[in-house]
Amino acid sequence: MSRQLKFNIFRYNPQDPASVPHADTFLLEETPSLTLFIALNKLREEQDPSLMFDFACRMAICGSCGMVINGRPGLACRTLTSDLPAEITLMPLPVFKLVGDLSVDTGTWFRATNSKIESWIHTDQEFDPQATEERMENALAESIFELERCIECGCCVASCGTANMREDFVGAFALNRMARFIMDPRDKRKDADYFEVVGTDQGIFGCMGLLACEDVCPRSIPLQDQLGLLRRKMGFIALKSIFKRKG
Numbered sequence: 001m002s003r004q005l006k007f008n009i010f011r012y013n014p015q016d017p018a019s020v021p022h023a024d025t026f027l028l029e030e031t032p033s034l035t036l037f038i039a040l041n042k043l044r045e046e047q048d049p050s051l052m053f054d055f056a057c058r059m060a061i062c063g064s065c066g067m068v069i070n071g072r073p074g075l076a077c078r079t080l081t082s083d084l085p086a087e088i089t090l091m092p093l094p095v096f097k098l099v100g101d102l103s104v105d106t107g108t109w110f111r112a113t114n115s116k117i118e119s120w121i122h123t124d125q126e127f128d129p130q131a132t133e134e135r136m137e138n139a140l141a142e143s144i145f146e147l148e149r150c151i152e153c154g155c156c157v158a159s160c161g162t163a164n165m166r167e168d169f170v171g172a173f174a175l176n177r178m179a180r181f182i183m184d185p186r187d188k189r190k191d192a193d194y195f196e197v198v199g200t201d202q203g204i205f206g207c208m209g210l211l212a213c214e215d216v217c218p219r220s221i222p223l224q225d226q227l228g229l230l231r232r233k234m235g236f237i238a239l240k241s242i243f244k245r246k247g
């Protein structure tokens with residue numbers, strides 16, 4: 001027999017002065033292979049057309065449908081209701097600006113953070129569209145690709161104690177991104193340049209290391225390894241500069 005699901009959904013429209021934050025309850029019959037993405041679309045089509053939430057690809061590629069599902073950030077399109085209890089509470093991701101109900105503006109946050117950490121390859125080499133593609137060892141290319149799989153969903157940021165308390169903390173997303181550039185031989189930044197961006201309290205030294213970020217990442221990006229390596233590398237650069245000053 002199928003279950004009757006009870007959804008408690010956060011509702012608030014910051015654009016509407018009459019709107020006050022509250023939760024609405026919806027009931028829905030569970031069907032086989034029902035995801036939260038499908039359930040929310042059903043609720044919007046059949047019960048409340050004003051319900052706001054984001055989605056685009058429904059296959060964990062676009063990163064739009066991040067929300068807090070029974071207290072844990074995750075993607076609605078990847079979450080089967082059969083993996084949840086019959087009562088499901090949905091909240092918008094914290095840290096990001098609320099657009100309305102479950103919809104948040106992750107884009108502004110990611111754009112600002114990407115600019116802050118200068119999230120691009122720094123090189124003096126001029127781009128020649130006629131040149132043959134530069135070679136890179138397969139193993140290295142694969143290691144870089146492993147970290148490039150981030151879809152900027154914001155779940156790691158929303159789960160992070162430091163990011164929730166401090167607006168200036170760049171979060172696991174940015175630390176992983178920086179680790180990817182450090183690994184890339186085409187990026188000509190020096191140790192001191194990386195240190196300036198992430199060797200600070202806004203970067204790796206603001207991280208408490210409890211790894212909620214890794215627990216919730218829907219792409220299973222090895223954040224634990226990258227944060228550990230970055231911490232060691234930044235610590236080493238700091239020590240090196242102290243000994244250099246003394247020598």
Ligand code: SF4
Pocket residue numbers: 156159160161162163171172206207208209210211212213214227
């Ligand atoms: S390990 Fe660091 S980046 Fe990850 S959730 Fe904890 S404080 Fe945030």
Ligand code: SF4
Pocket residue numbers: 149150151152153154155156157172173176213216217218219220221
């Ligand atoms: S690192 Fe994982 S959780 Fe964080 S934004 Fe990228 S895909 Fe999402």
